[in-house]
Amino acid sequence: MKSTHALIVFLICIIFTSCEKKQAINIAGSTSVLPIISIAAEEFRKNNPELNIIVNEGGSGVGVNQLGEGKIDIGMVSRDITQEEISTYPNVTFNPISIGKDAVVPVISSEIYNAGITSLTLEEIAKIYRGEVRNWSELGGPDKEILVIDKEASRGTRHVFMEIVMGDKEAIAEGADLVLGSNNEEQTAIVQSDAAIGMLSNAWLNDNVKGLNIKMLDGSIIESSLKNIIDNKFPITRDLLIVTNGKPAGAVKDFIEYLLSSEGQKIVEEAGYVRIN
Amino acid sequence: MLGSTSKIGKYYVYGSTLISAFIVFLIFTILIISSWDAITTVGLDLLKFQWNPATGEFGIIPMLFGTLVVTFIALLIAVPLGIYTAIFTSEILPSKYRFIVKSLLELLAGIPSIIFGLIGIAFFSIWVQNIFDLQSGRTIFTAGILLSIMILPTIITLTDDAFHNIPDKYRETAKGLGLYKFEIIKEILLPIAKPDLKGAILLAFGRALGETMAVMLVIGSIDRIPSPIYNWLSPGQTITSKLGREIAETSFGSVHFSAMIFMGLLLFIIVLILTILSQNSLKSNRRLYE
Numbered sequence: 001m002k003s004t005h006a007l008i009v010f011l012i013c014i015i016f017t018s019c020e021k022k023q024a025i026n027i028a029g030s031t032s033v034l035p036i037i038s039i040a041a042e043e044f045r046k047n048n049p050e051l052n053i054i055v056n057e058g059g060s061g062v063g064v065n066q067l068g069e070g071k072i073d074i075g076m077v078s079r080d081i082t083q084e085e086i087s088t089y090p091n092v093t094f095n096p097i098s099i100g101k102d103a104v105v106p107v108i109s110s111e112i113y114n115a116g117i118t119s120l121t122l123e124e125i126a127k128i129y130r131g132e133v134r135n136w137s138e139l140g141g142p143d144k145e146i147l148v149i150d151k152e153a154s155r156g157t158r159h160v161f162m163e164i165v166m167g168d169k170e171a172i173a174e175g176a177d178l179v180l181g182s183n184n185e186e187q188t189a190i191v192q193s194d195a196a197i198g199m200l201s202n203a204w205l206n207d208n209v210k211g212l213n214i215k216m217l218d219g220s221i222i223e224s225s226l227k228n229i230i231d232n233k234f235p236i237t238r239d240l241l242i243v244t245n246g247k248p249a250g251a252v253k254d255f256i257e258y259l260l261s262s263e264g265q266k267i268v269e270e271a272g273y274v275r276i277n
Numbered sequence: 278m279l280g281s282t283s284k285i286g287k288y289y290v291y292g293s294t295l296i297s298a299f300i301v302f303l304i305f306t307i308l309i310i311s312s313w314d315a316i317t318t319v320g321l322d323l324l325k326f327q328w329n330p331a332t333g334e335f336g337i338i339p340m341l342f343g344t345l346v347v348t349f350i351a352l353l354i355a356v357p358l359g360i361y362t363a364i365f366t367s368e369i370l371p372s373k374y375r376f377i378v379k380s381l382l383e384l385l386a387g388i389p390s391i392i393f394g395l396i397g398i399a400f401f402s403i404w405v406q407n408i409f410d411l412q413s414g415r416t417i418f419t420a421g422i423l424l425s426i427m428i429l430p431t432i433i434t435l436t437d438d439a440f441h442n443i444p445d446k447y448r449e450t451a452k453g454l455g456l457y458k459f460e461i462i463k464e465i466l467l468p469i470a471k472p473d474l475k476g477a478i479l480l481a482f483g484r485a486l487g488e489t490m491a492v493m494l495v496i497g498s499i500d501r502i503p504s505p506i507y508n509w510l511s512p513g514q515t516i517t518s519k520l521g522r523e524i525a526e527t528s529f530g531s532v533h534f535s536a537m538i539f540m541g542l543l544l545f546i547i548v549l550i551l552t553i554l555s556q557n558s559l560k561s562n563r564r565l566y567e
Contacts, residue, residue, distance in 0.1 A: 058525050059525075059526065061525075062525045062526055065525065065529075069529060088528045147413050150499075152498075152523065153330065153331065153526070154526040172329060177412060177497070178413055178512055179497070179498045189413070189415070192402070192403060192406070193412070193413055
């Protein structure tokens with residue numbers, strides 16, 4: 001009996017001590033911005049051990065919504081904030097701050113890439129997503145049906161991709177076979193297939209997930225290299241944003257300043273994106 | 278002393294029951310209030326085939342279809358498998374092994390659904406993709422099979438208990454009449470255990486209906502009814518996977534949010550109807566051995 005009492009007292013103590021609020025920055029949103037922020041948060045905490053930084057994913061839409069509802073301090077967003085989102089939260093002043101540059105790259109399974117399809121025009125990609133081209137052979141590749149992978153509607157990568165490729169950031173992709181969420185999930189699905197096309201942030205390309213080069217109207221072929229992103233040559237580029245409600249203050253401000261400092265920008269570069277400072 | 282203790286006990290029991298009932302009532306009310314917006318502004322258009330929040334289309338039929346088909350596939354596989362396994366563990370397996378086998382099977386029920394989802398996405402969907410030579414292994418069929426594994430322990434455990442609760446005098450009498458073991462199981466034990474089996478299946482049905490994580494990862498998440506309609510080896514969407522993927526992207530109070538909650542309400546109502554049906558069936562079939 002005594003030990004039970006002691007245990008209860010002990011548990012209550014734990015609850016109360018953990019209730020003592022440690023200062024924390026809550027961050028959520030785009031999985032494209034996530035690699036930068038999660039590394040930066042770790043580095044930042046080395047100098048500020050009393051500060052907690054909680055980073056969650058969910059997509060750009062989640063970043064905007066949770067910031068709008070006051071659940072987080074910083075939203076990670078990899079697209080522009082839509083007019084609709086601004087009017088949904090009239091009491092919130094969205095304050096976007098660019099921390100890096102990225103390209104959204106149309107990606108294909110390495111089997112297709114190695115079979116000779118290394119570049120497509122934007123119109124050809126749009127035809128695939130509209131469902132007008134259904135087989136790789138129509139584009140000069142092997143006789144395989146195209147597995148068209150789309151993303152959830154409010155994802156930043158999709159907004160940017162659809163804006164450039166289909167002309168409308170909320171375009172419906174009639175040809176889509178799967179609808180997935182994060183960069184991670186999309187990457188896995190493309191690796192698992194031998195005839196897939198999808199869209200990924202530039203930093204998520206690898207040997208199994210090949211980025212397509214874009215064939216421009218004048219016949220030149222643009223690769224998604226960092227140099228082409230810096231020179232604005234690659235057609236589907238975007239800013240990686242972090243968004244706060246109004247002007248940042250306190251620890252949030254310090255963290256953002258760290259991200260924009262040369263140290264923070266080095267992390268941006270190491271994560272595979274283009275630095276802005 | 279005793280009187281007051283029993284009084285406290287009585288209030289405690291009443292109180293607990295009331296709280297549980299109140300929570301169910303509260304959830305139901307909240308679901309109705311939150312989905313009211315969608316019911317009044319979208320109305321019958323909710324029963325359409327297109328889901329596109331950007332243009333204000335909120336057709337939930339593809340999700341409803343996916344939910345029902347996935348659950349149907351899961352039950353189709355798990356019910357016979359579960360009942361045969363339970364017959365084996367309770368009637369054929371020597372009782373000293375029964376405990377071991379049964380706890381191993383029940384262990385299956387304790388595996389978190391995200392683990393099933395990860396196994397599903399890393400291995401299972403690839404197998405389905407290769408076996409049926411599909412474009413992608415993320416299909417309604419894959420989700421159904423994964424679900425059937427997840428609800429199997431529920432069916433096995435409850436069915437096994439049902440058989441085990443039948444008094445031995447039935448078996449002995451039947452044996453005395455010269456019936457074979459197969460005949461005893463088929464003609465005597467199964468009819469007696471039937472109401473309990475119904476309960477087991479309904480409980481499994483409920484679990485299959487509400488499962489989110491594992492289904493979300495393997496179903497492909499496209500809001501479309503497969504064409505032709507019986508081609509279940511193509512991607513789809515269930516109500517739960519839709520909610521899991523999209524609810525965080527909706528802003529609280531919008532029609533979009535409201536339409537999502539409406540799907541939740543629908544799920545709630547389906548489970549409610551099932552519960553009422555199962556209560557009635559249990560009432561009408563009073564156990565033979567009582």
